[in-house]
Amino acid sequence: MRLVKFTHACVRLEDAERRLLIDPDILVTHEHDDHLDLERVIEVSASRPVRLYAPEPVRELAEKGGLAAAVTVVAAGDEFRAGGFQVAAVGGEHAEIYDGLPGCVNLGYVVEGVYHPGDSYFVPRQRVTTLLVPAAAPWGRHRDAIDMTRAIAPERAFPIHDRALSADVGYANFDGWMEFKGATEYRRIPVGDHAVL
Template sequence: MLLTKFTHACVRLEKDGKVLVFDPGTFSETDRALAGADAVLVTHEHADHIDVDPVASALLASPALQLFAPAGVAAHLREKAPDAGSRIHAVVPGGDFEAAGFAIRCFGGQHALIHPQIPVVANIGYLVDANVYHPGDSFIVPDGVDVRTLLVPIHAPWNKVGEVVDFVIGVRAAKAFPIHDALLNDAGRGLVEGHVTRFGAKYGTEYRHLSTGDTVEV
């Protein structure tokens, strides 16, 4: 399976000629990420994870494109792209399904707390082919499974470096790559990634930086 990093939390997986895209948001190259996509997984409703208008347009333009998201996101997209309604699916924690030949399991349920006065929204973490785990905006550790490839939200209004490190230690995947990094400058990225690399290695996780457009085999 090939994994390509796009800006922020958007990631593209390719296997056997099929394409799965996570979180094509407003910080990402949405049109490029969605080109040729067979399925889209959305973790939650925030704009940096779902750029609604381009995604709705892609659903209308591609008759086979499927989308999976928490119920609120799915309902909003059905309003924006009613002709694609049958291809827009609501998912729940603990569920599993197949999308474009990829086996998906769902974890979590809610977004990490930003501030007590900011409402907490639904958030689903997705494990693909018992391999790649995208947690969205949460540090939920999947229970009862071994994750081989972890996508790590390395910077956000809802996290701090110690929590990022503890998440990597808790999951203990063999490999880890960054997501949710659009707001970092080079100095901040180097600081966070230094900690994740050093502490992750102590617990068996090899952390590797990916820049936008980089592709690796996982």
């Protein structure tokens, strides 16, 4: 089996004729933009059939784009086949960023030993041989990623959810949360610029 990393949390599993894409389409962990590219799914669906397996809020978003029929709603505990692979949906809740937010559903998927947790550190009961471990997020801590990895004890682990380590996405995400919940005036000082105190 091959694991192809695209960007951020998007990976594809390939095994002979079997192919399965995880976040942003096919298996969708939750409705956040960094895990669901609905515009791209709509674009692809214009040229070929698309099937998504996702929690209910994703179906609700897909309904607005005319794709509700393409979504099979799944929940934690469900087992199903997708892209020729056996899949178990696990977890159920997005990791907390602050004050109980974002408070949305998040499914992890164990696909024949490969575990994609989405935005959580949930430890599944299923045997995991390959862990896709979240590397950076507003809800993330290195300590939690290490604890999850040790608790699961996979044969191997690869980082996902790592685009937040970059200036184009990471800064905006961190700044947005500081502005929203920081309870003070907040502004990023661009490199080489200054602030007047």
